[in-house]
Amino acid sequence: MKGVQLGEEALDNLFKSLLAEGIVDVLIIPQKIGENVAYTMVSDPEKLKSPAIFTPIFTVNAANVLKHMPAEKKIGVVFKPCETKAAIELVKLEQFEKDSVLMITVGCPGTYKLEDYNKHADEIGDKLDDSKIEQLKAAGCEIRPACKICEDKLLETGDVLIDRTDGNILVAAISEMGEEALTVIGEIELTDIDTSALESKRSAIIESAKPFREEWKTASEELRDLDKFLEVFKDCIVCKNCRDMCPVCYCKTCFFEQPLGKPEGVDLLNIVGLRGSIKVPSDSLLFQLTRMYHDCFTCVHCGACADACPKEIPLTNIFPWISEKVKELFEYKSGRDVEETLPLLTYQEDELQPRE
Amino acid sequence: MAEDFEPKIVVFACNWCTYTGADLAGTSRQEYPPNVRVIRLMCSGRADPVFLIKALVNGADGVFVGGCHPGDCHYTKGNYYARRRINALQKILEQFGLAERTRLQWLSASEGPQFAQAMTKMTEDIKKLGPNPLKEALV
Numbered sequence A: 001m002k003g004v005q006l007g008e009e010a011l012d013n014l015f016k017s018l019l020a021e022g023i024v025d026v027l028i029i030p031q032k033i034g035e036n037v038a039y040t041m042v043s044d045p046e047k048l049k050s051p052a053i054f055t056p057i058f059t060v061n062a063a064n065v066l067k068h069m070p071a072e073k074k075i076g077v078v079f080k081p082c083e084t085k086a087a088i089e090l091v092k093l094e095q096f097e098k099d100s101v102l103m104i105t106v107g108c109p110g111t112y113k114l115e116d117y118n119k120h121a122d123e124i125g126d127k128l129d130d131s132k133i134e135q136l137k138a139a140g141c142e143i144r145p146a147c148k149i150c151e152d153k154l155l156e157t158g159d160v161l162i163d164r165t166d167g168n169i170l171v172a173a174i175s176e177m178g179e180e181a182l183t184v185i186g187e188i189e190l191t192d193i194d195t196s197a198l199e200s201k202r203s204a205i206i207e208s209a210k211p212f213r214e215e216w217k218t219a220s221e222e223l224r225d226l227d228k229f230l231e232v233f234k235d236c237i238v239c240k241n242c243r244d245m246c247p248v249c250y251c252k253t254c255f256f257e258q259p260l261g262k263p264e265g266v267d268l269l270n271i272v273g274l275r276g277s278i279k280v281p282s283d284s285l286l287f288q289l290t291r292m293y294h295d296c297f298t299c300v301h302c303g304a305c306a307d308a309c310p311k312e313i314p315l316t317n318i319f320p321w322i323s324e325k326v327k328e329l330f331e332y333k334s335g336r337d338v339e340e341t342l343p344l345l346t347y348q349e350d351e352l353q354p355r356e
Numbered sequence B: 001m002a003e004d005f006e007p008k009i010v011v012f013a014c015n016w017c018t019y020t021g022a023d024l025a026g027t028s029r030q031e032y033p034p035n036v037r038v039i040r041l042m043c044s045g046r047a048d049p050v051f052l053i054k055a056l057v058n059g060a061d062g063v064f065v066g067g068c069h070p071g072d073c074h075y076t077k078g079n080y081y082a083r084r085r086i087n088a089l090q091k092i093l094e095q096f097g098l099a100e101r102t103r104l105q106w107l108s109a110s111e112g113p114q115f116a117q118a119m120t121k122m123t124e125d126i127k128k129l130g131p132n133p134l135k136e137a138l139v
C-alpha cells in the first residue's frame, strides 16, 4: 500500500487540489459552518474554507446524495466508512458509475447524534480520541448505537483511506484510481507504507466493538416475537423518514407512494370493510416488513434510520440486525467491493431449499 | 377453537407447472382441503415477497408458492431467483415467528396427486400452528 503522512493544512490543500487540478468537478465533504458541521458540495476550490472531516458527528448518511447521479461529472466524496459502504452498494444498484466517483474514506472513531453533538460541541470538539469517549460517557454523552457496534471504522473500502492516529494523519491509496488522483497532486509523494499499525488498529476496533455487539444481539433477539415486534412499532407514524434517510433505499417512486402501498379514500374504506378495523395510519407493519426485505442485503448498518425516527424507535436493533441474519445466509457483506454481485441478481443451482 | 379452525391459505402458483398441476388434481378428482385460494402467476419468479408479506399482514394463515422443479422453469431461471427471494424473506419472517406460515415447493404440471398432497400437508401444518395472530391485531 502506498501513502503519505500529512499535516492538517496539507490535507486541506489536498482537497483543494482535487478540485483545482480538475481531478474531480465536485467534492462532497463535511465543513464547519459557524458552530455547526454539515456536509457540503463544492465545485469552487476557493469555497472550500473549513473542511471538518474528523468531526465525530452524524448528520445524514451523505451517500444519499449519490442516488440517481448522472455520470457527466466526476465527483469526489470524503466519507465515513458507512457512507462509502453505502456508495458501493449504490454502484451495484446502478445509481451511478463507479468510475465517476472518487471515494475517499476517513477512518471513524465513532460519531455522536446531531443533537448530542450540538449539546456537547465544546467538549467534543472537532476530533475524537478514545480517552475523550470515556470522559464524555461519564458526562452522559454516548456515541451512537450504530457506531458502538461498528467493526468497519477503518475499513479499507473505496479509493483512498485517511487515518488519524495520535494526531498523525495518513493518506493511503487503496485503488488505482486513488493512487492516480494522489499522484497528480504536485506536493504529494507516495511511498510504500507499513500497514501493520493499521492492521492492529483494525483488530483493536473489532475487539472493542465485541461487548456492544453482544448487547445488540441480546436486544435484537428479544424482538424475536411477534407481540414484541408489534409493541416496538406501535408508535410508528409511518412518516417514512427512516426510508428517506436510508442511503440504500433508492427507488425513485417507492411502492409506498403508489396506490397499492398507500391506500387512500375509497381504497382505504374498502380495506376497513374487509378487515373490520385497521390502525391509523395504516400499514406500518407492511411498510416495515417490506423495507426490511428491500434493504436486507444492502443495509450498511449506519443507523441513519434510527437517527431519523421522530418516535425514537430503536431501529438499529431491527434493520441492521435482520440484514445481518440474511447476509449470513448468503455469505454476503455490503459495501466491500463493487465487483461483488448483489445476492438477488445471481443464483446457484445447488443451494438453499427446496432443492427438488 | 383449534378444532374448528379452518385456515385460509393463499397459493401463488406458476402457470406452467403448479397451476397446471392444480388443474390436473381437479380434473382427476384428487381431493384436497378447500382452505386454499390459488392465484396464478406466470412464474414463481413473479412471486414478489411483498405479495407474501401483504397476505400475512392482512391475516392469511399461510402462504404457499409453487413453481417448476429446478431446471424446468419455462423462463429457465425464474425459480432459482424465487428460491433466493423466498429464503431471504423467510429469514426475516423467522425473526417474528412468521416464517413457518410460508412455504416454497416445486410441483410440476403432471404432479396432480402431489399438488393435492402438498395442499393437505400445508393445511394440516397451519392448523397445528393456529390462526395468524395478525388477523386480530390492529395493523
Ligand code: SF4
Pocket (backbone or CB within 6 Å): A242, A245, A246, A247, A248, A249, A295, A298, A299, A300, A301, A302, A303, A304, A305, A306, A319, A320
Ligand atoms: S436500514 Fe438503517 S442502518 Fe441500514 S443502511 Fe438504511 S439507514 Fe442505514
Ligand code: SF4
Pocket (backbone or CB within 6 Å): A235, A236, A237, A238, A239, A240, A241, A242, A243, A305, A308, A309, A310, A311, A312, A313
Ligand atoms: S421514521 Fe420511525 S415513525 Fe417514521 S416511519 Fe420510520 S419507524 Fe415509523
Ligand code: FES
Pocket (backbone or CB within 6 Å): B014, B015, B016, B017, B042, B043, B044, B045, B066, B067, B068, B072, B073, B074, B075, B076, B077, B078, B079
Ligand atoms: S415458469 Fe414455473 S417457476 Fe418459472
